[in-house]
Amino acid sequence: MSVVIWADGRLHAPQDRIVTGVDHGLTVGDGVFETCAVYDGQAFALTRHLRRLARSAAGLGLPAPDEGAVRDGVAQVLAAAPDAGRVRVTYTGGPGPLGSHRDAPDTQRPVLVVLAGPASRAATSRVVRVPWVRNERSAVAGLKTTSYAENVVALAEAHRRGADEAVLANTVGELCEGTASNVLVERAGELLTPPLSSGCLAGITRELLLEWGAAAGLPVREAAPGELAYAVLEDVLRGTAYLALTGSIRNVSPVVAVDGAPVVAGELVQAAADLFQRRVGDDLDP
Structure with a gap:
């Protein structure tokens, strides 16, 4: 199966341009993420994963992610890909300077992307x-x-x-x-x-x-x-x-x-x- 992508409140095709070339997550790795297994079309332990996503964001100095938006994105990608084996939530600092420093907190525009795709589990x-x-x-x-x-x-x-x-x-x-x-x-x-x-x-x-x-x-x-x-x-x-x-x-x-x-x-x-x-x-x- 192919990857299903959600960003900006809607689904996207894999070839769509979703993030800018100056996204701080792309230029300096200023972002956090979570990966959940999927069983019966549902992300496993999603609440625990979202709790850790928020902890990681706080530790990196990013604004708290919108949990409602994340859950909406997860629901949409899994509805579009009910046979997916995993969901990945990526949350970055958004557009920023080319160096490691960030824009002022009141001007930051964090980016949230949710993906659903295949996964296989090896027994050993x-x-x-x-x-x-x-x-x-x-x-x-x-x-x-x-x-x-x-x-x-x-x-x-x-x-x-x-x-x-x-x-x-x-x-x-x-x-x-x-x-x-x-x-x-x-x-x-x-x-x-x-x-x-x-x-x-x-x-x-x-x-x-x-x-x-x-x-x-x-x-x-x-x-x-x-x-x-x-x-x-x-x-x-x-x-x-x-x-x-x-x-x-x-x-x-x-x-x-x-x-x-x-x-x-x-x-x-x-x-x-x-x-x-x-x-x-x-x-x-x-």
């Missing part, structure tokens, strides 16, 4: 380690911004090496996240995910798994700062720990290869994946 994932790191002290740490060049480079390296995701450390050697996923480690009878202090994104799937796992009696928790070193991936290779990725399209995806070497999915990792799949059908806006 293959990852590689890369030499680049997340800066947990960055001004945009934990924000879902359109400044994705670092992720593009890291993911291209993963694909070059036959994997579908790259897993990164932060500047102090802690396990952090993937380019578009959070990570989950099974070790010593627990499931641990890096703390937000590591610089990772506060993923919606990560958030839901922590809530749903606790309610189901699954031993899953956020690790303490420093508890998960990047070197835990050596334990995964040795088979004394296990790894999974979480994300809006992946859901909970057991990792079956690290740096090209096969690894197995742990029992708790598989239980987490099964639990998430069951719970998705209970409520599409949990």
Whole structure:
């Protein structure tokens, strides 16, 4: 299927010109976005995603997005593309200077674009380690911004090496996240995910798994700062720990290869994946 686009209150064809060449999101990456999976024609966990969109916008210094307009755009693209697998909401600073500075707040004209398109979910994932790191002290740490060049480079390296995701450390050697996923480690009878202090994104799937796992009696928790070193991936290779990725399209995806070497999915990792799949059908806006 092709991509369906909404902007300025109406639907557009993929070839329509929607944003100007001086849009700050295009020239300097001054924008934020969200991606939702779509089930039965409805964006999954849309309220949580919109809450995070607003947090990211505030963190970047953008005006609060109009939630009503976003919901209208989502409804329109999904009505036009009922078989879509994902919805993406992009919110930028709008037309601005060619440099990094912005126009005065009272003259800003933020741009909102909503897309619906295909998506496919793989049951398992293959990852590689890369030499680049997340800066947990960055001004945009934990924000879902359109400044994705670092992720593009890291993911291209993963694909070059036959994997579908790259897993990164932060500047102090802690396990952090993937380019578009959070990570989950099974070790010593627990499931641990890096703390937000590591610089990772506060993923919606990560958030839901922590809530749903606790309610189901699954031993899953956020690790303490420093508890998960990047070197835990050596334990995964040795088979004394296990790894999974979480994300809006992946859901909970057991990792079956690290740096090209096969690894197995742990029992708790598989239980987490099964639990998430069951719970998705209970409520599409949990």
